[in-house]
Amino acid sequence: MKEYAVECIRCRTRFSGTEIVYTCSKCGGLLDIRYDYSSIDLELDAGTGRRWKAKWEGEGEGVWKYRDLLPFDDEIEPITMFEGNTPLYRCDSLAKTIGVTDLWVKHEGLNPSGSFKDRGMTVGVTKAVELGVKGVACASTGNTSTSLALFAAKAGIPCYVLLPEGKVALGKVAQALMHGAQVFTLKGNFDDALRIVRVLCEEESLYLLNSVNPYRLEGQKTIAFEITEKLKMEVPERVILPVGNAANISAIFKAFSELKILGITDAVPKMVGIQAEGAMPVTRAFKEGKAEITPEAKPETIASAIRIGDPVNAAKALDAIRSSGGTAESVTDEEITAAQIELARSEGIGVEPASAASIAGLKKLVEMGVIERDERIVCIATGHLLKDPERATEICEPPKEVETDVKVVRKMLKGV
């Protein structure tokens, strides 16, 4: 049977999978799920001799296809909405504009709730049910709450979410409400909301499903497995993604590292984290060569999903960036907006502003000469365009009013 433990990344103290623990009780360090890789029984593909096969013949593919590398027994019944298995688009048109030759975009907006968070939540809520908790909770810039609300609804357990008032895109609030979460807004930012929900979870015995919970990251890991499979077990040279609470970049790096440890691949991509200029603690710490971030008291950006000043997973993210030989960069709101429009119009990929930060960052790093033009690059588009409809209508030309008369309408058509 596959063996794993929950381990502190700092002092290596280990906790069992039946304990509810989010940070190390000895030193306060972040936790990680560590497997005994020799106990993982991979079914190798006879053809290539490397590729592992899906063990689970359930409905569809997706996160649970990779249960060999998830912290559960084979018998577990997952709480699943068939998340994952998202498209990886080759983007030649956008590549040409940016001046690179081998560009791919993974559209995580096509998950059940419209963001990559579903990968983490199927695992996190499955764990919650296994533990028999009385309810689940999170703080959120939007997507986490939406995804948690959806999976809690599926599991039939109560869900509580805390949002920064007036700072969450409309689509996300609508989803959390519709899926039946108890939604609270507070005056303050995401970091304030997270601080409060962490205390509440301790005091009220609710299960915390922010990304400080290491089980979430295990689900998000599967983005890397899918990229690798789709690219026929060739690891890309770069993976670029937006960084907020800094979990996803850590999870994806972990997955690529695991594939290497298992001998399935022989390289790890350079991990590139992109933050908005008004909320860039990880980028700043990376550039200044610091081991720890300095929190930002007033993070500000139109990319509300990544408006975070004190990311909890910063230590993991900095390690992912540094040990993969990657980098971190910041982009302006104007660059994010331009990238969002470019991606939507040149490739048909509609994303929310935070997701477009990865494209804006790529463009900037190519111009700076940090990224070579012939590298194989994968950008992660983390959330769907419809998450933030208000922003879309602000940055696009409004519809033109016309008379109910075909002649008038015809005259107004451009380029026919």
Ligand code: F0G
């Ligand atoms: N992109 C989107 C669309 C997000 O919603 C988030 C995070 C990120 C990127 C950053 O990912 O936190 O793993 O570095 N959203 C969280 C939330 C914070 O509450 O929905 P990260």
